[in-house]
Amino acid sequence: MIFLIFFFQLIFIHSQTIKQLNEISIDEELPIGTIVTFLNDKIPNLDQSLEYDLVKPFSSDLDLFSIDHIRHTLNIKKRIDYEQICLNINFHHCLISINIAVSNHDTINVYIIPIHIKNIDDNLIKFFVNRTIIEIEENDEYWFNKTYILPHAYDADGDLITYSLYLHIWNKPNVLFDLDDKNFLLKPLKKFDRE
Known part of the structure; x- marks a missing residue:
């Protein structure tokens, strides 16, 4: 009986939801540190959460963004070159999805933000x-x-x-x-x- 209660409590503490957000479009070759979006505008009650951060991508080649926790912004971390990144994904519509995990008292919400990289004639x-x-x-x-x-x-x-x-x-x-x-x-x- 004690084991059963503990098991249910463990599930309740670690419940998780995944939410898809609207697509953001940015140009390639923006300077490092450029603000992509204000996360407070995208994720509800973000400033009231216990903590939040980017979920690291599988490939270090796609580790292109960082979060400024003071200003609650998503920023460009590395150079984004359309020709280098998007030839491996889809040359005509380059979409990179980033995941942000937001921890509240009893839940972890994962927000998926698709970022469309636009080609510039460079x-x-x-x-x-x-x-x-x-x-x-x-x-x-x-x-x-x-x-x-x-x-x-x-x-x-x-x-x-x-x-x-x-x-x-x-x-x-x-x-x-x-x-x-x-x-x-x-x-x-x-x-x-x-x-």
């Missing part, structure tokens, strides 16, 4: 090669069948890259080449004669 467009030289034969009779492959560009932000043709030397670039921007090909529009 990476430059790069090419796989630094320089491309295209050699075109003079007076080629089959010039209309020729195409010249252009280098592909990439962007770590995953942006859609569009190409346009600009020739630095000539005043009328449209009369020399056509650009096939879907296949990254340069097509001559006429036969070339150096003279």
